[in-house]
Every structure is written in C-alpha cells, then in structure tokens.
Amino acid sequence: MVLRYVLAVLLVCFVFDAKSDDEGTSQWVKKVNEKSSEEDLDLTPTNNERVSDTACRTDNNKIGDCVPYYLCDPDTYNIIIDGSTLIDVRQMQCGTYLSVCCAHGNTIPEMEKNNITAGSAKLPGQTAITSSRPPISLATTTESLTEPNEERMYTIPSQSYGQCGWNDHNVFITANISSTFANYGEFPWAVALIKKQNSTVWTQDSYLGGGTLIHPSVVLTVAHKVDKLTAEELKIRAGEWDTQTMRERYPYQERDVKKILIHPKFFKTSLYYDAALLFLESPFNLENAPHIAVACIGRSLPKPNTECFSMGWGPDFLDDGKFITILKKISLPLVGAADCQEKLQKSRLGRFFRLHKSLTCAGGQPDVDTCQKDGGSSLVCSIDTKVNGTRYAVYGAVAYGIECGIADRPGVYLNVPEVSGWIDQQMNSEKYGTATYTI
Incomplete structure (x- = not known):
C-alpha cells in the first residue's frame, strides 16, 4: 500500500513539472512569434562572446x-x-x-x-639525463687558466681583424671534422655556464648551458638558466672545444661571476624577455688567445630563410640523450614571426598561441635542432667573410621548443635585437660601454 502511495505522488509531481515546462515553452514560443514592437528580442550572445564550431x-x-x-x-x-x-x-x-x-x-x-619579474612561476620539472662518459677534471693549472690582464678590462686586443664577431681560420683543425661539430675556434665567443661544486670535476650536472661573450668581462645568456642561482654559484669557461682533452692548441680559461642582471620584464612561464647579463670578477685574457673573442650584437633580424648557426654541449637527442663532448654546430634557417606562430599553433600550443615580440624562431628541419641544455647558446648569422675568417652577429639565444627536431616545428630563441637597448643601458650603467660588441 505504501509503495503505491509513493509512486502516485511521484507521478503527480512529474506531470506537474512537465506541465509547467510545457507552459513555459509555449509562452516563450508565443513571445518570439509575436515579435512585439514594444520589446524586441535579442537572441545574439552577450558580452561580445565568440561562437565557433567548437x-x-x-x-x-x-x-x-x-x-x-x-x-x-x-x-x-x-x-x-x-x-x-x-x-x-x-x-x-x-x-x-x-x-x-x-x-x-x-x-x-x-x-x-x-613590470612583472621572475617570481613564483613554475614550469614542469626536468627529467635528469645521465651521461655514460667519464667526468672531466677541472683542476686549475697554469696551462688551463691564464691570469687576467687588468689593462685589457675595457679594450679588445688586435685579434684577427680587430673587430667583434670574427673567427680566425688559422686556428682551425685541418683534420676532417664532421659537419655535426664546430671546428676548433669557429665560434670563439661561445662559453659554458658551469655551476660550482666542491670537487674539481665537471660533471654534466654542473654544465648548465651556453652563453655569449660580448665583452671580456660580460656574458649574455638566457634568464631562465640563472634566475634561481646566485653569482657565487657560477663560473664561465671560454675557449673550450673538446671537453675530453687538455691537448688543444690553446688552453681554456675560467672566470667567476660577480653579478647577475636579469631583464626586468622577464616572465619565466612564457620566457618573455628571457635575457640576462653575467658580469665577471675579472676579464678573460684575449691576448694571444685567438680561440676566444667577443661577439657582435645584431640590431635587426635578417630576412627569413637566412642560414644561421647555433651551438652547445647539450645532449644529442638522436643518440639516447648522450652528451656531446665536442662543441656541436647546428645549421638553422631563420623563420619569420607569422610563419613560426602558424607552425607552432599546429603543435600542442594550439591555434590560439601568439609568439611574443621578444622571441624569434629558427629551424624546423627534421632531426636538426638545439635541444635540452643548449639553452643560452647563441644563434648567429654570417655578416662578412675574408680569406682567413668569417664574421658573425648574434641575433638569438636558445630559449625553448616543442620537443626536438620535429619537421616544420621551429625552435624559439630570445630575440636579441629586441633586447639590445636594454643590454646597452646595463653596459653603460656598469661602465663597460657598448663598443666591444657594436658592428
């Protein structure tokens, strides 16, 4: 008996609700059909909301x-x-x-x-990459570390052609070098950022990324490599080529970092204005060191498809993540902003992605790319050649990508011309001037 009573109540409620819904629907349809002149109906979305197929x-x-x-x-x-x-x-x-x-x-x-600066923004964590290669001794010797010449603090020795950006083909190794690797001294401004450790051994964990020497005492790199570190934790190595030997023609040099300046608009989540300057405790000695030189800074991006190069000691993504021991050389065509944005929209970034003006792009060929731990390394394009040298200018620094070496998916780089004004301001403020890297 109770069960029948409950079912009867539910049936009455259902009929009442259905009737109410039908009456509401009927009134709405009647109102639409009447098209009252006193109250026009606006059936378009409000607040300028977009409507699409999805x-x-x-x-x-x-x-x-x-x-x-x-x-x-x-x-x-x-x-x-x-x-x-x-x-x-x-x-x-x-x-x-x-x-x-x-x-x-x-x-x-x-x-x-x-004026947002780097703060609490976080990125997904990095999976550690281990190397099967033995560690390299960094014991300081008179052969591996040349004492700085204080008189060269603000000047550049007459090196190659006495200007920024030149390499010296006379120091190249004539042996057959694979196109995968840079020749010895081919990019003399390329430096390694190393995190100091208690031991004298440079493990691959202590190699942080790349940088560009723009003054004997100043390195340009990307902010995301150093924003969580103090100057006391860092040192810079210049003149390195093969990390497995000390038998190169000229010794590498190392300098401690004295000060880190990060672009005030650096936004780590999206790597906007991903620029940092590292000021050294003492200048690199460029006297009698043709394998170490300062780079030129480009003031405007070359046209798309210009052949440029990047470099670094990061792992080889085509060889199970094994670390490169000889400085690698990657040939990359520049990609225009609109073209790059369109290509990246086809990745997981999606069709609403917008490329920021402080970033630029290069690459997009299958299996040819910078990758993990190449961050901070320069993107350079040739601006002049002579019999025994090639001159380059820096237009980018490795920032990020969507995986590595995917066809039609360019890598993204700091747009160096876009931040060149800030670089000038800091160099003048620190009393170093801009002459060393000015073309």
Whole structure:
C-alpha cells in the first residue's frame, strides 16, 4: 500500500513539472512569434562572446571553445595563448590530450604596466639525463687558466681583424671534422655556464648551458638558466672545444661571476624577455688567445630563410640523450614571426598561441635542432667573410621548443635585437660601454 502511495505522488509531481515546462515553452514560443514592437528580442550572445564550431559553455556560463585541457588556465578558465606551461624550455615535457571547455581571455601579462619579474612561476620539472662518459677534471693549472690582464678590462686586443664577431681560420683543425661539430675556434665567443661544486670535476650536472661573450668581462645568456642561482654559484669557461682533452692548441680559461642582471620584464612561464647579463670578477685574457673573442650584437633580424648557426654541449637527442663532448654546430634557417606562430599553433600550443615580440624562431628541419641544455647558446648569422675568417652577429639565444627536431616545428630563441637597448643601458650603467660588441 505504501509503495503505491509513493509512486502516485511521484507521478503527480512529474506531470506537474512537465506541465509547467510545457507552459513555459509555449509562452516563450508565443513571445518570439509575436515579435512585439514594444520589446524586441535579442537572441545574439552577450558580452561580445565568440561562437565557433567548437563552442560550449563553461561552468560559469561563459561561451568558450573545446580545447585540449592543457590549453586551459585552471585558475581563470581562459585559453592559454602565450605558451604558458606548454613550452619545452630545453628541459621539460608536457602531457596527454583531453578536452575541456575554456573561455577566451588574454593570459599575456601586462608587463608594461606591472613590470612583472621572475617570481613564483613554475614550469614542469626536468627529467635528469645521465651521461655514460667519464667526468672531466677541472683542476686549475697554469696551462688551463691564464691570469687576467687588468689593462685589457675595457679594450679588445688586435685579434684577427680587430673587430667583434670574427673567427680566425688559422686556428682551425685541418683534420676532417664532421659537419655535426664546430671546428676548433669557429665560434670563439661561445662559453659554458658551469655551476660550482666542491670537487674539481665537471660533471654534466654542473654544465648548465651556453652563453655569449660580448665583452671580456660580460656574458649574455638566457634568464631562465640563472634566475634561481646566485653569482657565487657560477663560473664561465671560454675557449673550450673538446671537453675530453687538455691537448688543444690553446688552453681554456675560467672566470667567476660577480653579478647577475636579469631583464626586468622577464616572465619565466612564457620566457618573455628571457635575457640576462653575467658580469665577471675579472676579464678573460684575449691576448694571444685567438680561440676566444667577443661577439657582435645584431640590431635587426635578417630576412627569413637566412642560414644561421647555433651551438652547445647539450645532449644529442638522436643518440639516447648522450652528451656531446665536442662543441656541436647546428645549421638553422631563420623563420619569420607569422610563419613560426602558424607552425607552432599546429603543435600542442594550439591555434590560439601568439609568439611574443621578444622571441624569434629558427629551424624546423627534421632531426636538426638545439635541444635540452643548449639553452643560452647563441644563434648567429654570417655578416662578412675574408680569406682567413668569417664574421658573425648574434641575433638569438636558445630559449625553448616543442620537443626536438620535429619537421616544420621551429625552435624559439630570445630575440636579441629586441633586447639590445636594454643590454646597452646595463653596459653603460656598469661602465663597460657598448663598443666591444657594436658592428
């Protein structure tokens, strides 16, 4: 008897609700059909919300698009358009593909107004890469470390052609060098950032990345390599080529870092303005050291498809992540901003990704790319040649990519011309001047 009573009550409620819904629907249809002149109906979306073929509604009733979950900011439910949390800072990887509803919104920070600097932003962690090669001794000897010449603090010795950016072919090794590797002294401004350790052994964990010598006492690198370190933790090695031998024609030199300056607009999540200057305790001695020289800084990007080069001692992504022992040389064509943005939108960055003006692109050929631990190494393009030398200018520094060596997926680099004004300001402020790297 009780069961019948309960079923009867539920049936009455259902009929009442259905009737109410039908009456509401009928009234709405009647209102639409009447098209009252006193109250015109606006059936378009409000608040200028976009509607697309993949339109949906978020939990807070905003119109959005169905996008892979990693393209949706979990805090704001806005679509990520600047690559935040998605880019491979030459040291990270991202996850799988699921879809969520995410509203449109600009997640690019207003750095011009807020002067955002590096802070608590975090990136996915790096999977440690181990090397099968033995560690290298860094014991200081008179052969491996030349004492600095204080008189050369603000001048450059007459080296090659007495200007920035030249290499000296006279120091090249005539033996057959694979195109995978740079020749000895081919990029004399390329330096290694090394984290100091208690021992005198340089393990691959202590090799942080690359940098560019722009003054005997100053190195340009990317901010994300040094923003969590103090100057006391760093040293710079110049004149290195083969990390497995001390038998090279000229010894390498090492200098401690005295001061780190990071671009005030550096935004680590998306690597905007990813620039840093490292000021050294003492200058590198360029006298009688043709394998060490300062680079030129380019003031405007060359046209797309210009052949350029990058370098570094990072691991070989084609050889199970084994570390390179001889400085590698990667030939990369420049890619225009619009073309690069379009190509990166086809990656996990998605169709809403926007390339920031402080970044530029190069590469895109299969199996040819910079990769993990190459961060900070320069991207250089030839600007002049002579019988015994080639002159280069620096236009970029390795920042990030979406995996390594994928066809039609360029790597992303710091746009050095875009930050050259800031470099000038800091060099003048520190009393070093700009002459050493000016073309």
